[in-house]
Amino acid sequence: MQIGVVFPQSELGGDAGAVRHYGQAVEQQGYRHLLVYDHVVGADPDVHAPWRGPYDVDTTFHEPFVLFGFLAGLTSLELVTGVIILPQRQTALVAKQAAEVDLLTEGRFRLGIGVGWNQVEYDALDQDFTTRGRRSGEQVELMRRLWTERSVDATVDGERVHGAGIAPLPVQRPIPVWFGCSSPPAYRRAGRLGDGWFPQVQPGPDLDAARAVVDGAARDAGRDPAALGMEGRVSWRGDTDETVAAVEQWRAAGATHLSVNTMGAGLTSVDQHVAVLDELAAALPSG
Template sequence: MPKVGIRLPSFIPNEGSNSPGEVFRYLRSIEELGYDSIFTIDHLQTAAPTYPVNWFDCLSMLSAVASVTKKVRFGPLVLVLPLYHPAWLAKSLATIDYLSNGRLIVGLGVGWSKAEFEAMGVPLSSRGKIMDESLEILRELWTRDNVSFDGEFFKFHDVSIEPKPIQKPYPPIWIGGGNQPFGKIYGMNVGDVTPALGRIARYADGWSHHLSSTAEMISQDWNVISRLAQRFGRNSEEIEIIYSNFIFVVRKRTDYEKCERALARITTLPFEEAKKTYLIGTDEEIIGRLRRVPLATGRVDHIVLNPLSWDLEQIRTISEKIMGEMQGE
């Protein structure tokens, strides 16, 4: 039975108000409605053409989630790891895990926005190698004291961080990545994803494939991950499979117009193409699509749904009409 979570519609601007009180009310409502988890996206700036909007800061939002909820798991999905110094990030994430009494999930990605990497002075072409070093450093600093590291990108001596994470040995690490068809739409070259799949096979406690990936792509990627996991002495059954997608539940015909306006604020993807990729439709139509999701891999352990606005009615409808169906209730 998969867990079901919400990824926050944390883009700015948005329809209606984004006052702090409304954001906190939204976070509390997710927990009160029985969802298992809350996630947030991570972007420094607008990442056009894919996301022509800006976003709340990821780590600040995670601190807010920790402060106003009591039970739900939460985390970034995904945080662009190569844009952060791993020693500082290890301390920040460990502190959030500590303050939330061990509820953090650490979703990480390699990133893709050239503009963001240029703004941070990080070479885009080296992001895979930087991420590998960063993953090693995170795990070391979360589990040991007096850590020294001598890598190509990071070098330090005798570093310890406190607090250590509540979860032992450290919070679950989810890693996003894999093949996707959006290169044809946005003119971006996805390239060889084998290194990314190898990273997932080696380090990940959970794998989140791209929301645009076809069933064939997901199946092929999972077969590669499973094979590579064996090389690293791991059983792929230990790796959770996460399905994540944008969602808009249509209750009446005029909702399609509302959905199209909401989508136009966050993506340049044509609406007809978006309807094929994202979960847009009636609750029955969305349930039908979600039921087909496990066919590519044999299972799905966590479903993360990303509403297109801060409309509380959307998360209520998902909870009442969709969540129970997906969890076999």
């Protein structure tokens, strides 16, 4: 099981030095990948009251593709979006940005995608919130063509690519696409189209039920469920032994990848995040 980290961007602000220090430190500690969350805009709670979302206009988010261009020159980590809100973006532009990151990382890139929950963000980007599930599946199919074909002719939800392509093509053809999943429709899309998936539940009955849907959709599409990757996430809350035990639960559940999250634990500096991850790296078994 490959173990990486969740970039704690909501707690590091806009400090480019913190980004550099964090990325280089976790690579030296032996972590294999860095996963980044995505939001383009945040909602102002005073305008959108009552606001119940986990993030708002004051929560800091780096733009993942630009951030990855920076990190690609600083580390050899695999870079992972976890997840890009794909349906609120132009398909060809995402394909181009992803191809560039894949080139800069020499193929160490996974494109995690999801449909999101924030209609305010969709409105700001002039996309339809209500059709995001269907649109995301069509977008994945078009992106894979753009990553592997010189010239493409296709239409996705009103976006027409007519006799056009991107150059240079990525190293990985196609780039692996992983699905963020928190509902049966998303589980089915992951099984039908994904190279892997990010469950939003923990090991146990809920994960077993979700995986049954993913695996069933894969088989219905003529695919081998065993070929799909699965990435878990464990949040550190002050107890290293507890965190290591949670990591081992994911290993026993068959996860191929796992990310350790240190956000939300009261850490106030990049050095504190790095120190916790250093302690965890020493406690985690290798392999």
